[in-house]
Amino acid sequence: MKNTFKKHIGRTLSIFLAIFLLLDTLPSLGVSAATYEHIRSGDFGYYVLSDGTICLDAYYGGDEYLNVPSYIDGYEVTVIGR
Secondary structure, three states: OOHHHHHHHHHHHHHHHHHHHHHHHHHOOOOOOOOOEEEOOOOEEEEEEEOOOOEEEEEEOOOOOOOOOEEEEEEEEHHHHH
16 A cells, blocks of 8 residues: 555656646747847837747837838838737
8 A cells, every 4th residue: 555655646746747847848949928129220119029020019200100111120020019
C-alpha cells in the first residue's frame, strides 16, 4: 500500500511538472503578449508586428482629416489601433 501511494504521488508530480514545463515554453512559441518598441515616424507612431508589418497606434499631427499611408519606413501598414 505504501509503495502504491508513493508511485501515485510520483506520477502526479511528474504530470504537473510536465504541464508546467509545457506552459513555460508557450511564450517562446509566440502565444503570449509581446512587448513592442514604439517608433515615431513623422506624425505617426507605430510598432512592428511579428509578421513584419506594422500597427499604427498614434497620430501626432493636427489635421482633422488624413490619409493613412500604405507603407511607413518600408513597413506595410496592416493594423490601425492599439
